[in-house]
Amino acid sequence: MRLRVIHETVYQYTPAVQNAQHLAHLRPRSAGGQQVLAHTLQVDPTPSQCITGQDVFGNGRAFLLLPFTHERLRVRAETLLETSARPPAPPGAPWEAVRERLGYQRGMPYHPAAEFGFASPYIPRHADFVDYARDSFVLGRPLMDAARELMARIHADFAYTAHLTDAGTPALESLRLRRGVCQDFAHVMIGCLRSMGLAARYVSGYLLTEPPPGQPRLVGADASHAWVSVWSPSLKAEGDRDGGGNAPEWFDLDPTNNRAAGEDYVTLAIGRDFSDVSPLRGVIHGGDRHVLQVGVTVEPAEPARRN
Incomplete structure (x- = not known):
């Protein structure tokens, strides 16, 4: 496209x-x-x-x-x-196995994804995020299955409400309000994933939107968008830090629209949260x-x- x-x-x-x-x-x-x-x-x-x-x-x-x-x-x-079109995300390894891979192990190389498992200016690691995410992350469940369910729950539980929050609203406040815009939904989902010991990135960009039937496309009427990128590597064997070689390891999910990002998405920038x-x-x-x-x-x- x-x-x-x-x-x-x-x-x-x-x-x-x-x-x-x-x-x-x-x-x-x-x-x-x-x-x-x-x-x-x-x-x-x-x-x-x-x-x-x-x-x-x-x-x-x-x-x-x-x-x-x-x-x-x-x-x-x-x-x-x-x-x-982006390749569909496979179910992935059990989420707790991915969590273990991000942890420090003596003699094993550092993986760049670990940087996105820590707290960031707008997104702390917090027990409130764990409480919300826990129902999706049962032991043994493939990571992307759990992440997709978490995305769907945020989409169902949170109301899209413009002008209630702003660029500086902390993710914990958005979790408490159960309201906000795409930036807030992304921050909450990232907070849940990181608090479970996983790695997730904030993605800013754009989404192609279609005007209502019979209506012209209005110049300047679209908006910037935000979603989440989840680190889900292929784990071939115990202790294998290289995973699946050249296989994709980051998969983008959009909790605002409850779908995976596709060719109608444009990635502008990635970071730890909106502040980056x-x-x-x-x-x-x-x-x-x-x-x-x-x-x-x-x-x-x-x-x-x-x-």
Whole structure:
């Protein structure tokens, strides 16, 4: 599937900002069943410096420096990419065997997935998450079977409620409220998995949404999305830390929609939680008040014709 994604952010400041520094995570990844074909980042006013690179998780990022007075900031990212169907997640090894593999064992190599088993700024490891997750994680149950049931339970138990939470709402508060948006659902599911001793990543991105029958697709009417990536390696034998070689080890589940991510999903960035992958964040001097507008468009793109 060929998709075009436009993500535009506009800030209006009162009074004017004197200088600013921003960090943008707006370039989708070229990995995991998707390939970026073209990407542009437009910033108005033009920054004095725009330094692009990758963060520690392999996400594309841009550092923007604006050391001058401005009343408005507009950041527009446009990406053309190709996505493909993702392989279905096998049931996997028993979840407790995967948990044991993440634990420290003398003489055994460190696995990078272990980093996503620890607490993070928005997601602690906590007994309340264990209490909620325990019913899905009976001993001997394949990890992905348990993870899919956990996803379905969150989808059924939690009400999607806009404007009740914000980017800084802790995952434990979302668990208590049983309400929130996709970010909250993802944080709760990650908290449950990590508190059970497993590894899970926060994924930010986009989802292709279809307009109602007979209605036009509205430019800017979509939104960014968030879901969960679960580490479920193939364990071939006792003590085998390499697992299934080149077989996929991370599988994406979306508790907001109770489904696995497919070719209609676009992965923007991965991290421990939202704090690692905010699309645009920064530090400003001035601008005591601001008005924020965000518009996202995800639409099918016609493939280029060949002569």
